[in-house]
Amino acid sequence: MGVRLVGISGSLRRHSYNAGLLRAAREAMPEGHELTIHTIAGVPLYNGDVEAAEGIPAAVAVLKDAVAEADGLLLVTPEYNNGVPGVFKNAIDWMSRPASDIPRVFGGKPVALIGASPGNFGTILSQNGWLPTLRTLGAELWSGQKLMVPGAGQAFDGEGNLIDDAVRVRLGRFVAGFVASL
Numbered sequence: 001m002g003v004r005l006v007g008i009s010g011s012l013r014r015h016s017y018n019a020g021l022l023r024a025a026r027e028a029m030p031e032g033h034e035l036t037i038h039t040i041a042g043v044p045l046y047n048g049d050v051e052a053a054e055g056i057p058a059a060v061a062v063l064k065d066a067v068a069e070a071d072g073l074l075l076v077t078p079e080y081n082n083g084v085p086g087v088f089k090n091a092i093d094w095m096s097r098p099a100s101d102i103p104r105v106f107g108g109k110p111v112a113l114i115g116a117s118p119g120n121f122g123t124i125l126s127q128n129g130w131l132p133t134l135r136t137l138g139a140e141l142w143s144g145q146k147l148m149v150p151g152a153g154q155a156f157d158g159e160g161n162l163i164d165d166a167v168r169v170r171l172g173r174f175v176a177g178f179v180a181s182l
């Protein structure tokens with residue numbers, strides 16, 4: 001049976017470059033393996049009072065179960081102010097609740113990071129910014145390759161679809177490498 005990846009984009013923007021990169025990653029998956037896209041849309045801001053009163057929000061429970069059942073997780077991260085975007089971190093923080101569930105969801109989970117930005121560095125700082133969080137959650141970073149997409153304004157069209165064939169080739173190599181590691 002093929003490898004089953006779950007991919008999550010850290011942007012809520014309709015024409016997001018990172019959501020487009022994730023769609024392109026799904027298309028670039030090697031034959032016989034699949035990448036399912038899940039969304040952080042609908043994840044509320046974390047509030048311990050809400051958790052205590054109502055438990056885990058439905059959108060978060062869906063994400064947790066999807067990641068728990070996947071062979072690997074692909075995080076497609078934007079970069080804000082040289083770091084991890086709050087909306088994305090917030091979703092992962094919710095997914096780490098209750099803490100007793102962290103081993104089921106993240107423990108030993110192979111995780112790969114990619115990202116796109118209009119600037120020159122293509123999210124290297126936010127990708128690195130994820131590392132302490134992944135370590136804390138007990139996930140296994142796949143560091144076999146790196147993929148940063150700088151100059152996203154040229155690499156994607158106005159709807160966030162990838163139009164740069166060279167990036168598509170690198171993306172294909174990246175997902176093939178991640179799949180082969182699993």
Ligand code: FNR
Pocket residue numbers: 011012013015016017018019078079080081082083116117118119120121122123
């Ligand atoms: C940005 N952007 C940005 N880009 C980058 O490469 N380094 C950075 O530090 C920042 N900082 C930053 C802060 C804030 C608050 C915003 C809103 C944006 C630009 C960012 O890469 C750009 O908006 C992307 O389009 C975001 O990704 P999506 O939404 O296209 O996936």
